Amino acid sequence: MRNLLILLVFFATRFGFAQELNCNVVVNAQLTGNENFQIFKTLETQLNEFVNKTQWTKRKFKPQEAINCNIVINVTGLSGENFDASIQVQSSRPVFGSSYTTPIYNMNDKDFTFKYLEFQNLIYNENQYVSNLISVLAFHINMVLGLDADSFSKEGGDVYYKQAQRITNYSQQENYKGWKLEDGLQSRFALIDNILSPTFKDFRTVMYNYHRNGMDIMSQNTKDAKNEIVSALTFFKAMNANRPNSFLARVFFDAKAEEIEQIFSSGPNVEIADLIELLNRIAPTHASKWRNIKY
Structure with missing residues (x-):
């Protein structure tokens, strides 16, 4: 034994x-x-x-x-x-x-x-x-x-x-x-x-909220998940105001731009007009993807 x-x-x-x-x-x-x-x-x-x-x-x-x-x-x-x-x-x-x-x-x-x-x-x-x-x-x-x-x-x-x-x-x-x-x-x-750096603490908030509160509930409630992703990405607004065109924002969108395009290019629809404006301001190198999003 x-x-x-x-x-x-x-x-x-x-x-x-x-x-x-x-x-x-x-x-x-x-x-x-x-x-x-x-x-x-x-x-x-x-x-x-x-x-x-x-x-x-x-x-x-x-x-x-x-x-x-x-x-x-x-x-x-x-x-x-x-x-x-x-x-x-x-x-x-x-x-x-x-x-x-x-x-x-x-x-x-x-x-x-x-x-x-x-x-x-x-x-x-x-x-x-x-x-x-x-x-x-x-x-x-x-x-x-x-x-x-x-x-x-x-x-x-x-x-x-x-x-x-x-x-x-x-x-x-x-x-x-x-x-x-x-x-x-x-x-x-x-x-x-x-x-x-505390200056970029919002980046880590985005990482958590985008994935746990957004992506991980997508299969349960797509509309709520998309609204949570919109809310998460909005944290870049304050970060960009403090440090425009930051390296961390580039690192994030180099990984996520195509996914964000796909998420908001199909239903259910959520209010994203302000988000598109923000994305064009903070991630202009991916502007072609943001133009593909229909809302």
Whole structure:
């Protein structure tokens, strides 16, 4: 009996929980003209294993709770062990009561250079700089975790954002772009600085209200859900008044613009004239999508 209990505990531990991410990593080296080099295939294999098997949090995730994401590394140049690239990170989460998944994060980080030797060990240390490759991946994964958590509970992403900030701080010791104040208004430094700033607290309110009070009740009461989404997006008005054309607003609408277009392009109809005016003011780069909305 004792051995049976031990075996049951083992299987519950081994198979009852999963890693945090269900992530597909692609290394695209077409722009180098040498996309068939074995090193790119090796890197892709290693990164898939690294991202999906590293324990990123202290939480135990059930298999159905694993966060779906995609990471595409577009390599533009290679010289020895030095890689020039950009990295696109996307994530989504399920919507309650449906098979639909809603996009959460869609970030194109162009300041990405790193060193890599084929078959080198890829190891993450949450408190210590290892390499720019590890730091950039860990930063964006913590952003994925943080935004996902914020969409389920109010300010639920704090622990992940603070880890992203810690990664930013210890990565500044090297001369890689994206980690410092002087690297511009759309850098990794700016992203985590903004999301933790009281000036942009409304952004996190939008993340929670849009998803929990809007998307997650869509299957139960579509009209109420759409009104809740309108109400959530209205929080951008005050944020835009304080900081026009903010990076966080761009990050949000890069992920959500197509979804917002689809939500309000079909019935039941709700009052959105003021919302359309606001969207054109705070997210003008998506004006073509806002024009497609009929109300």
